[in-house]
Amino acid sequence: MKDAVFRLLAISISVLMVTILIIFGLNWLGSQQKFAPLDHPLLNNDPHYFIATQESISNQKSLKYEQIIPLVYLTTDRDSWYITDHNFKEKKQDFDSYLQQNPLSKVALFVNSRINLGALVKSLFDSNLQENVLIFANEQKIIIELKKMAPRWLYSANPSQKMRLKVMDSFWIGSLSQYDFDFIVINPQEKEVLNNRLVNELQKRFKKIIYQTENIPKEFPSYIDGVLFL
CATH class of the missing domain: 1.20.5 (Single alpha-helices involved in coiled-coils or other helix-helix interfaces)
Structure with missing residues (x-):
């Protein structure tokens, strides 16, 4: 025995x-593994990113307009794209009208629908936004479809990608994870996810780290590339 x-x-x-x-x-x-940075105007020219909705811009008096990338929440109704609130409940304005009234050199979009994505891409391309677009989406399928049509846009890690990173890093194999995104947004509840090991891995792959907050930090931690104001 x-x-x-x-x-x-x-x-x-x-x-x-x-x-x-x-x-x-x-x-x-x-x-x-060795990696090279993506040659892209938004990745090469901006030392720090300030992404903000129209409402939150007014609270950031110290920022100049040209420093800000406007953030717009989008949803669909009967195949048309509309600007909405962050809960995607209130339709505020037709997106095509917004683009006509507000000529943009760069924009960040939180996309909440898979319907008629081709029309969204066309509207932005017609506004000369073939590159300077940041995309947020909770659904991976939205990201996949948009990447096919607009490969030069930049895409944020969605919740499932962030969870996968966290799990693989917990097993010390974060270096083998897929980093199929251009930047990652970390909110205050997710700060513990960013240990030194994962930060080093993100930086090695030239992925931008954006911190979600309500106010401009007095000083940026060395690993933070920008701020998302909500």
């Missing part, structure tokens, strides 16, 4: 040691 227990214990320890070696080996392989 004792021999069986010792054999079982020895097997368990052996499996644990092999698992640890595999994890460290995979982590080492991932750490050897």
